Amino acid sequence: MGSPRHHDVVIVGGGNAGISLAAKLRRMGCQDVAVVEPKRVHHYRPLLSYVGGGMATLEELTRPQAKCIPSGCTWYANEVVGIDPDRSVVHLATGPDLHYTDVAVCPGSRVDWAAIPGSEEAVGTAAAATSYLPEQAVKTWTMLSSLTAGRAVFVISDRHVPCAPVGLKPLFMAADHWRRSGVLGDIVIELLVEGSRLVNHDDADRELRTAADSFGVRVRTRTTAEAVRASARSLRVRSPEGTDDLTYDALYLAPPHRAPQWVAASGLSTAEAAGFAAVDPHTLQHVRHPRVWGLGDVATVDTLPSGGALRRQVPVVAHNIAAQRAGRGLRRYDGYSVAPVTTNRRELLLAEFDRDGHPEPSVSTPDLARPRRSTFVFDRYLEPRIYWHRLLKGNVR
Numbered sequence: 254m255g256s257p258r259h260h261d262v263v264i265v266g267g268g269n270a271g272i273s274l275a276a277k278l279r280r281m282g283c284q285d286v287a288v289v290e291p292k293r294v295h296h297y298r299p300l301l302s303y304v305g306g307g308m309a310t311l312e313e314l315t316r317p318q319a320k321c322i323p324s325g326c327t328w329y330a331n332e333v334v335g336i337d338p339d340r341s342v343v344h345l346a347t348g349p350d351l352h353y354t355d356v357a358v359c360p361g362s363r364v365d366w367a368a369i370p371g372s373e374e375a376v377g378t379a380a381a382a383t384s385y386l387p388e389q390a391v392k393t394w395t396m397l398s399s400l401t402a403g404r405a406v407f408v409i410s411d412r413h414v415p416c417a418p419v420g421l422k423p424l425f426m427a428a429d430h431w432r433r434s435g436v437l438g439d440i441v442i443e444l445l446v447e448g449s450r451l452v453n454h455d456d457a458d459r460e461l462r463t464a465a466d467s468f469g470v471r472v473r474t475r476t477t478a479e480a481v482r483a484s485a486r487s488l489r490v491r492s493p494e495g496t497d498d499l500t501y502d503a504l505y506l507a508p509p510h511r512a513p514q515w516v517a518a519s520g521l522s523t524a525e526a527a528g529f530a531a532v533d534p535h536t537l538q539h540v541r542h543p544r545v546w547g548l549g550d551v552a553t554v555d556t557l558p559s560g561g562a563l564r565r566q567v568p569v570v571a572h573n574i575a576a577q578r579a580g581r582g583l584r585r586y587d588g589y590s591v592a593p594v595t596t597n598r599r600e601l602l603l604a605e606f607d608r609d610g611h612p613e614p615s616v617s618t619p620d621l622a623r624p625r626r627s628t629f630v631f632d633r634y635l636e637p638r639i640y641w642h643r644l645l646k647g648n649v650r
């Protein structure tokens with residue numbers, strides 16, 4: 254086990270949130286930051302949707318984790334198995350406990366296969382896939398691009414799915430591919446969305462429905478996939494009209510996600526937070542433990558979890574850790590989030606909104622909520638560079 258060690262700030266999870274926060278804290282002069290992250294590679298996850306649409310490779314979105322950990326930080330290539338917030342201790346799967354002055358909890362969320370019984374078995378077959386996991390993303394495009402006739406069903410859950418509307422990217426990229434290869438007329442495309450809209454932004458929602466119409470997609474909102482029978486290639490579906498069974502030739506899932514179980518076991522959740530880290534969505538401070546902070550997909554930020562949202566959350570947490578120590582007022586996060594969605598293989602729209610669904614565009618013109626070629630190029634080619642060279646370097650304000 255070894256003797257316990259102390260760090261000024263311990264960051265749990267070295268994904269988008271953890272690395273950006275570590276770098277930001279170092280920039281602000283914090284001398285002793287430790288990151289606990291078991292994975293040896295770091296993924297730029299937004300490109301997974303393009304892998305699922307046949308427009309990017311896994312190599313393009315993968316870097317060695319060692320190259321992402323900011324210089325001057327201590328990296329524990331280890332897994333956190335629990336936190337004792339009363340004693341300010343992080344427990345690792347192997348090795349010594351870590352004591353902290355402040356801890357930032359950002360281990361992300363994970364696919365909750367149990368939420369749709371049969372779904373895990375289904376993605377083990379050639380007829381179902383998800384771009385939400387690196388090991389499934391290439392198969393998503395293999396499945397979609399090899400379909401030449403039949404029924405393609407796309408399921409977008411709204412249960413904690415990271416940046417859920419990007420689940421539409423593989424749909425639109427595939428539909429455009431089917432049109433270009435002359436088989437669109439032979440494929441029935443069904444889109445099942447759990448929420449009442451495709452995205453939490455009026456204009457963008459309208460644009461996406463228009464794009465769906467142009468490809469003949471049958472859109473069903475407030476519709477939930479309840480179970481999958483892989484052997485029969487069949488899906489049990491519940492909608493306001495009732496329950497029915499839908500067969501498929503290709504099934505794409507943006508599946509429900511859940512928080513890691515140790516978060517609740519550590520007393521960091523509440524009944525309402527349903528396993529997620531219960532933070533004040535404005536200050537990102539834990540509701541009961543003032544030295545615990547939460548951000549990213551694991552935290553109850555009361556808005557769509559996304560990488561874009563982290564650009565605003567990271568500086569708030571970094572500032573608030575310092576502000577609390579100095580007895581100054583805490584900064585507030587307004588719930589800004591973003592969903593970039595391709596409408597074909599050339600164009601993309603950007604829905605940006607706050608916690609209440611009010612548009613919050615980052616530029617006043619042009620209107621980025623309309624599909625554009627320039628926005629597509631930005632999202633596919635420039636944004637990954639910004640991620641590696643600016644966001645992971647803590648270059649956020």
Ligand SMILES: Cc1cc2nc3c(=O)[nH]c(=O)nc-3n(C[C@H](O)[C@H](O)[C@H](O)COP(=O)(O)OP(=O)(O)OC[C@H]3O[C@@H](n4cnc5c(N)ncnc54)[C@H](O)[C@@H]3O)c2cc1C
Binds near residue numbers: 269270301302360561
């Ligand atoms: C397919 C896909 C497409 C997306 N597209 C977009 C997009 O276009 N635009 C956008 O803004 N957002 C997008 N997102 C959302 C964005 O990627 C996430 O919101 C963001 O990655 C969340 O960052 P995070 O650090 O909270 O979680 P993650 O990035 O998931 O990182 C969590 C890290 O914690 C580590 N970890 C987990 N458990 C433990 C533990 N017990 N101990 C230590 N470490 C642990 C994990 O290994 C991981 O590295 C997409 C997500 C996916 C999956």
